[in-house]
Amino acid sequence: MYLLLIITAICLFFFFLWFAIVSVFEKEKSAAGRAFILALSFPTPYLILALVTFPGSGWLGWFLLGCTLLVLIVLLFPFPGKRIIGNETPRTRYDERQTMFSRDEVRQYDGLQKQFYKENPDKFNLDKQWLDKPGLMDASSTMYSPITFIAADASFHTIEQLRDYVDGDVASIQKVFDPTQLTRFLKAWTKKMGAVSVGVCKMQDTHYYSVRGRGKAYGKEVVTSHKFGIALTVEMDKDWLATGPAGPTLMESARQYLNSGVVAIQIAKFIRELGYEARAHIDGNYEVICPVVARDAGLGEIGRMGLLMTPQLGPRVRIAVVTTNIPLEVTERIPDHTVHDFCAIxxxxxxxxPSQAVPKTEVGFFDGVQRWQVDHEKCFGYWCTVGTDCGRCMSVCPYSHPDNLLHNLVRWGIKNNWLFRRIALKMDDFFYGRKPKPAKIPAWMKRKRFKENSIPFVHPTT
Ligand code: SF4
Ligand code: SF4
Incomplete structure (x- = not known):
């Protein structure tokens, strides 16, 4: 028994020490400090009972070991709990003109904006809460910093240049491949190009917008011609995202929209060269609702904040999609209702x-789908005030921790056991805080390091 007590104490000590060391590398100072305190305190009762003899110490030792074993069995026993989300397929297709990005974009076109609000008078009252605010990346927004905003704008500008390359001519000779082998090739290549996950689904009508709401295609009906959707995700940097709503989070959004788009454009081009139709769906030029395609391609579930929650990185990803007619092998989706159960608690x-846009309520029904619905106008109103896309919700999500052994063990427990989920949530609050503060901006991009002088540019030849 004494040996068992000492072994348990050593295991506990090294587990929490490991937690502390990992947290130091993750720049989670408070988690590191707390884990270190636990490394010293948790093993203490085991050591006392192993090394100090007093009346009843033997019984107490067995009792402590028994309790420890019982807790382990209860927490590790497979018990996923019940499903709380029913129907996931909407009754109708969504009109992209209803999205906040489209409603923001039509601000530049007085006629279109008037027409939109004439057709959607209910939206006008809702949009009043952001229409008079500075706007995304505006110099008068509260988080404005020239360095980070202009850097983000450079990435967004590059994506804009790529929007015309999402589609193109199809080679006149079709090459025929085994769908399984081709899918394997595409998945491996996509990951080599920087994606963290990739999957294939059969496209459904409701994956497509009904009408386009962005750019030159505004108002055009979307034709649902492609049979397959390849969804891919790229990782968003945890440290940059954690600074949200400050500028680095915007830089990271732009960077990963660009990275995911570049991968998707290459895949679409490759498939067209094989003689089949293919179109990439990238930032500002979507015909599909990416998170839903990605969910049905087996890449994750849609959580409380309405984003795709991936198994490795939670919502800390950006998504791009390629739709195509080339025969592919569909990825089997294994729905994971434990994500919804975790979101529920x-x-x-x-x-x-900061804008109370994420609901605290139970899941509701929206167009026949059981889900949570974010208040998009409130969220966008906050973006238009701060000038960035905020990202606080993504950054604090317990699923957003890095993809490493420590957090993957916790993710496994969350998926495996109903009680583990509840304890893991309390532990997440304990180690990382219920309302963690935004992280500090990296020194190299701090505003005060840059002295600004606005000098009008005069071309040398003038
Ligand atoms: S923070 Fe919590 S409730 Fe929100 S999406 Fe993540 S797991 Fe769900
Ligand atoms: S929903 Fe998320 S991105 Fe929007 S304001 Fe709230 S925390 Fe920020």
Whole structure:
């Protein structure tokens, strides 16, 4: 028994020490400090009972070991709990003109804007809360910093240049490949190009917008011609995202929209060269609702904040999609209802959201789909005030921790056991805080390091 007590104490000590060391590398100072304190305190009762003899110490030792074993069995026993989300397929297709990005874009076109509000008078009252605010990346927004905003704008500008390359001519001779082998090739190549996950689904009508709402295609009906959708995700940097709503989070959004788009454009081009139709769906030029395609391609579930929650990185990803007619092998989707159960109890994103846009309520029904619905106008109103896309909700999500052994063990427990989920949530609050503060901006991009002098540019030849 004494040996068992000492072994348990050593295991506990090294587990929490490991947690502390990992947290130091993750720049989570408070988690590191707390884990270190636990490394010293948790093993203490085991050591006392192993090394000090007093009346009843033997019984107490067995009792402590028994309790430890019982807790382990209860927490590790497979018990996923019940499903809380029913129907996931909407009754109708969504009109892209209803999205906040489209409603923001039509601000530049007085006629279109008037027409939109004439057809959607209910939206006008909702949009009043952001229409008079500075706007995304505006110099008068509260988080404006020239360095980070202009850097983000450079990435967004590059994506804009790529929007015309999402589609193109199809080679006149079709090459025929085994769908399984081709899918394997595409998945491996996509990951080599920087994606963290990739999957294939059969396209459904409701994956496509009904009408386009962005750019030159505004108002055009979307033709649902492609049979397959290849969804891919790229990782968003945790440290930059954690600074949200400050400028680096915007830089990271732009960078990963660009990276995911570049990968998707190459895949689409490759498939067209094989003689089949293919179109990339990238920032500002979508015909599909990416998170839903990605979910049905087996890449994750849609959580409380309405984003794709991936198994490795939670919502800390950007998505791009390629739709095509080339025969591919569909990725089997294994729905994971434990994500919804965790979201039902967690609500951390709702607690930190500065605009209270994330609901704290139970799942509701929207167009026949059981899900949570973010208040998009409130969220966008906050973006238009701060000038960035905020990202606080993504950053604090317990699923957003890095993809490493420590956090993957916790993710495994969350998926495996109903009680583990509840304890993991309390532990996440304990180690990382219920409402963690935004992280500091990296020194190399701090505003005060840059002295600004605005000098009008005069071309040398003039
Ligand atoms: S923060 Fe919590 S409630 Fe929000 S999406 Fe993540 S797990 Fe779900
Ligand atoms: S991005 Fe910010 S404002 Fe929008 S829902 Fe998330 S936390 Fe709230």
């Amino acid at each position: 967690c609500k951390k994103c709702a607690d930190v959201c």
